[in-house]
Amino acid sequence: MDPSFRPLFTVEFETTPQIVGTVPAGYFRRTGIITAGSFEGERLRGKVLPGGGDWVLTRADGVTHLDVRAILESDRAEAVYMSYTGRLRQPPNAPERLALGETLGEHELYFRIAVQFETAAPRLLWLNDVVAVGIGHRRPIGPAYRIFELL
Numbered sequence: 388m389d390p391s392f393r394p395l396f397t398v399e400f401e402t403t404p405q406i407v408g409t410v411p412a413g414y415f416r417r418t419g420i421i422t423a424g425s426f427e428g429e430r431l432r433g434k435v436l437p438g439g440g441d442w443v444l445t446r447a448d449g450v451t452h453l454d455v456r457a458i459l460e461s462d463r464a465e466a467v468y469m470s471y472t473g474r475l476r477q478p479p480n481a482p483e484r485l486a487l488g489e490t491l492g493e494h495e496l497y498f499r500i501a502v503q504f505e506t507a508a509p510r511l512l513w514l515n516d517v518v519a520v521g522i523g524h525r526r527p528i529g530p531a532y533r534i535f536e537l538l
Contacts, residue, residue: 396428
């Protein structure tokens, strides 16, 4: 059986970076604190609440490991905890391009995530059993992803 996917939603995060720097283990550590955002899909839409974050490390070869936690609030005021891990491989000039206000598209990046959800909202309990994947792109104000339910 080959895997199949169903679009779940598109999510956009606004983040504020906090740089730790290159730590003794040899990788570059930074965080991206989530300040706002939104998500929109056929079955689910709403806003991203401030306070979550992206705790990332970048290896010496330039590949970034993602470790993200966020709280989504549906348009019906239902809370959903979203967590994901993943990888980002981007061109060496990505930081400069983002600083100039450019967006780095999906075709320029390997920006993939594995997503899980937790909620107590009766209408959304089905999310607790979903494994999802996402494909991202980078905007100067934060990342954005197309999220798909793995069927």
